[in-house]
Structure formats: structure tokens, C-alpha cells
Amino acid sequence: MRHTLACAALLLCPTVALAVGGDQPHVGEPALSYGDRPAYLVDKLPEGALKTKLQSCEGQAPKRSLFSIGHRGAPLLYPEHTVESNIAAARMGAGILECDVTFTKDHELVCRxxxxxxxxxxxxxxxxxxxxxxxxxxxxxxxxxxxxxxxxxxxxxxxxxxxxxxxxxxxxxxxxxxxxQGGVAPWRTTLYTDGARSMTHAESIALFRDLGAKFTPELKSPVVEMPHDGFTQADYAQKMIDEYKVAGVPAEDVWAQSFNLEDVLYWIENEPEFGKQAVFLDASYRVKGFDHTDPATFLHDFAALKAKGVNYIAPPLWMLLSVEGGKMVPSAWAKAAKEADLKIITWTLERSGPLANGGGWYFQSVKDLTNNDAMYLQVLDALAQDVGVDGVFSDWPATVTYYANCMGL
Structure with a gap:
């Protein structure tokens, strides 16, 4: 049984056929469109070099970018971790798509x-x-x-x-x-929930490959005690990688993530080709006393991580920025990570809604400078040009794609 998807919000609408009813989805690589939002954000920028540069790119043809990472697809408007959310992200030029991986009672891997x-x-x-x-x-x-x-x-x-x-x-x-079932944030919508489809991890691999994107699965921390009916943490970490190997996906197309350093070290030791691009998600902010501006409070020795084979680290975007003299600058945390030759990926742009109120959790380190939505682009520019991040997760990837295309990233 085959269905044709409805058009994604603000995007071009190529015909896309998708198998449903539990079969692996099969689609074609979609046409790309930025939609209206990037231009809307550029219009809000103050006059200056950044606005002039981004305005000059308004007529450019969109290109897929590995700098642009779909965070659970495009959940600003689409139900996260659904087929529809990821197709929307791919249409926006996200070069890498994410399946957060957890397991069912019978230890099958699903995107949640x-x-x-x-x-x-x-x-x-x-x-x-x-x-x-x-x-x-x-x-x-x-x-x-x-x-x-x-x-x-x-x-x-x-x-x-x-x-x-x-x-x-x-x-x-x-x-x-x-x-x-309600409580949806007023800046989100329920317009695109009808008929939305969830995925297994294996189905996400097939979908993302058909969409022309690469992969960044995150091994989620179980809330059940491990081992779970004989299923160990190592079994869990290995099964996630095995599903890429079974699908014939080359290791260089996969950035496996975990907040658990032991998972990352497991991949480095047992799946070294995949381990080269394994991403350690840094949750230092959860520890009382941590200050991203004070090296004495850092939880990790970045040089030691590098020596163990960790090449990628991923903090929330606010940990990478500080304010000095009324301007955004790389934080002490960002400088230390770069000095250790760690590549940085960060999260999550477009997750905060309107920024007139300071931007909330994701913008906490630059809240004094945040008073309108132009800050999405200003923060993105600081992350790319001053910090030198390798990629940015976004809930609406078109914004990051537009910026990356314009700046040649």
C-alpha cells in the first residue's frame, strides 16, 4: 500500500511515495527549499555586515549541507522522530538526520x-x-x-x-x-500531525539514505535497570551499530552519539571505524558548580578525552559562548575544547520559540543580548565563525542550511 505525502510547511512539494504499515519507508531524494523563515530572520537583523552578506544570498539555489543537522527531524512544526518530520528536514537541506535510539520490551530499536x-x-x-x-x-x-x-x-x-x-x-x-494531549507551545502547531508515522531505527536508516542524508543516531540512556532481561548496555550499543552494518552504511557516514562516555569508549574500542566519529554529548551543565567560563569547574580533561580516541564533543550552544564588552565571544569551555583538537557539534537552534524574552535555557549565556529572533542568526554566526563548530542541530534546519550555503560552509 502506497501513499503520497502532503506538502511540508513552507517547502517545495515533490511527489514522494512511502511504504506504510510497518514496511521500511522508501522515498526519493527531495527537491530543496529554504521556505520563508530564513529571509524572515535576515530581515530582523540590524544593519551591518552580517545582514548584508545574508541578504546577498537570497536568490541562491539551496544545497544540502553537513553543517545543518536535523534535530529529531524538524520538530518546530512536525511531530519529532516521524517520517514526515525527517522528510521536511531533508527538504530544508539538512545533510545529517537524527534518530534518538531506545528499545522496546522485546529489545527492538526505535526512534524516540x-x-x-x-x-x-x-x-x-x-x-x-x-x-x-x-x-x-x-x-x-x-x-x-x-x-x-x-x-x-x-x-x-x-x-x-x-x-x-x-x-x-x-x-x-x-x-x-x-x-x-494538549499543551502544545503557542509557537508550534498541530497542523502536520495527521497520519504522522513513527519509525524503527532500521527504518530511519533506510529513509535517511533515500533522502540523501547521513546519520547521527543517539543511544539514549535507558530508564530501566540494565541488563534488561539479559540485554546489556554493551548489547544495546553494539546493536545500534550493527543495524548500520547490516544496511551497508559506511562508517564515515555515521556520527553515533551518547551522553554516556562509556558508550563512546565502547565504540572506539570495539567498532573503531565508527568510533572515529563517535560524539560525546557533554552534560557538564547538570553538575552543580559547573561554570563554562571557569576552567577550574570543567568536568572533563579535554586532552585526556582526545588521547582516549574521542574526536567529537557536543555541548548545548550556550556553553560555547560568553559576553564580553557587550559582544559574543567563544567561552573558556569552547577555547579549551578547540585547543585539545576536539571537533565541536552543538545543539539546538530554533528550539526556543520567539526570542524577545531572552531565549530561555538555550540562550542563557547571551540572554542580555537577546531581545528578538535575529539572535538566531547572530548566535549561529558566532558559533560558526568565532567558535568554529563543525555542525549545528536545529529544530528548523532551513535556517542553518541557508546560513551554511551563504557562508560556503
Whole structure:
């Protein structure tokens, strides 16, 4: 059974056929379009060299760029980790696409941002599978928000396939499971959720390859105790790599990620070709006392990481920037990582919504300079030109693609 996808928001609409019903998706490489958003952001820039340069590229033909990484696809407007979200990201020229990898009860690998996010990213609470949730839906009261927790590890792959993806959201004021499905941020939308399809990790490999993109899977930390029914962490890390090998994907096309340094070191030792591009996601910000401007608080010896074979490190974008004299500059953390010859990938642009309020968590180190959406491009320029990052994850990859094409990255 074959279907034709509807046009993606603000993008060109080539005919794309996709197999459904659990078969691996097969599509053609799409035509590329920036859509309206990059020009909208350029218009907001203050007069100056950056605006002049980016305006000069408005008529350029889009090209796919490895600098532009689709973060869970294009979840600014599309349900994350769906076929549709990733096709939209590919149409925006993202050269690398992401499947966050977790596992089901029968240890099949699927694309989900977390093992325990089904209550916010699918319709599980309003389905017959709600009884599998580890924390059943509890309605809000005057003193407590509504709660629920549902895990892929409680479902077989066959059960997982019956769920319908939705925008990642929850209405914490809800008194019914149906109302809990709401809570979508006002700068996102539900326009593109109808018929959205989730993927296994193996299906994501087939889809991304057909779209002309490369791969950056993230091995997500399990919320269940490991080993899980005999499935060890090493089994988990190995199975993710094995699915690329079975598909015939060359190691140089894969940037495997993990917040767990032991996973990265496992790949370096046991799958050295894949290990060369393994990405260590730095979560130093979670540790009390960490300060990205103070080397005395850094959790990692960058030279030691490099000596162990780690070549790529990926912090959130705010860790790479500081403000000095009213201008953005590379942070002490960024300088130390570069001095150790580590390549830097960062996350996540276009995840903060409108920036009139300082930009929230992702812009915390430059909040005093952040008062409108032009800051998306100004931060991107500082990351590319001053810090020298190798790639940027984005929830709307067209912005990064436009910038990368214009700057010749």
C-alpha cells in the first residue's frame, strides 16, 4: 500500500511515495527549499555586515549541507522522530538526520527522544495500551499537576507500531487523559500531525539514505535497570551499530552519539571505524558548580578525552559562548575544547520559540543580548565563525542550511 505525502510547511512539494504499515519507508531524494523563515530572520537583523552578506544570498539555489543537522527531524512544526518530520528536514537541506535510539520490551530499536516519553509524544494515554504505563494518568488538582509516564520498554514493537505520534506536549492542568494531549507551545502547531508515522531505527536508516542524508543516531540512556532481561548496555550499543552494518552504511557516514562516555569508549574500542566519529554529548551543565567560563569547574580533561580516541564533543550552544564588552565571544569551555583538537557539534537552534524574552535555557549565556529572533542568526554566526563548530542541530534546519550555503560552509 502506497501513499503520497502532503506538502511540508513552507517547502517545495515533490511527489514522494512511502511504504506504510510497518514496511521500511522508501522515498526519493527531495527537491530543496529554504521556505520563508530564513529571509524572515535576515530581515530582523540590524544593519551591518552580517545582514548584508545574508541578504546577498537570497536568490541562491539551496544545497544540502553537513553543517545543518536535523534535530529529531524538524520538530518546530512536525511531530519529532516521524517520517514526515525527517522528510521536511531533508527538504530544508539538512545533510545529517537524527534518530534518538531506545528499545522496546522485546529489545527492538526505535526512534524516540526518551524511553519514557510516550505519554507526551503519542496517543498512548487515550489508547488501549494506557494500562501498560508505569505511571497511569493522574488528573490535576488544585495543588498538583497532572502526571503520567509511559515507556517503550513496556511495549513490544508490534504494540509500539499501533501508537499515533503527536507533537511533544502535555497539558499539566488537564483533568482527563484526552485534555492531557494538549499543551502544545503557542509557537508550534498541530497542523502536520495527521497520519504522522513513527519509525524503527532500521527504518530511519533506510529513509535517511533515500533522502540523501547521513546519520547521527543517539543511544539514549535507558530508564530501566540494565541488563534488561539479559540485554546489556554493551548489547544495546553494539546493536545500534550493527543495524548500520547490516544496511551497508559506511562508517564515515555515521556520527553515533551518547551522553554516556562509556558508550563512546565502547565504540572506539570495539567498532573503531565508527568510533572515529563517535560524539560525546557533554552534560557538564547538570553538575552543580559547573561554570563554562571557569576552567577550574570543567568536568572533563579535554586532552585526556582526545588521547582516549574521542574526536567529537557536543555541548548545548550556550556553553560555547560568553559576553564580553557587550559582544559574543567563544567561552573558556569552547577555547579549551578547540585547543585539545576536539571537533565541536552543538545543539539546538530554533528550539526556543520567539526570542524577545531572552531565549530561555538555550540562550542563557547571551540572554542580555537577546531581545528578538535575529539572535538566531547572530548566535549561529558566532558559533560558526568565532567558535568554529563543525555542525549545528536545529529544530528548523532551513535556517542553518541557508546560513551554511551563504557562508560556503
Amino acid at each position: 527522544h526518551a524511553q519514557n516519553d510516550l505519554h507526551t509524544t503519542t496517543n498512548i494515554l487515550t489508547s488501549d495500551l494506557s494500562e501498560t504505563c508505569t505511571v497511569p494518568f493522574s488528573p490535576a488538582s488544585d495543588s498538583t499537576p497532572a502526571t503520567a509516564e509511559c515507556r517503550t520498554s513496556e511495549l513490544t514493537l508490534q504494540q509500539f507500531r499501533t501508537l499515533k505520534p503527536k507533537m511533544d506536549s502535555a497539558d499539566k492542568t488537564a483533568t482527563t487523559a484526552e485534555d492531557y
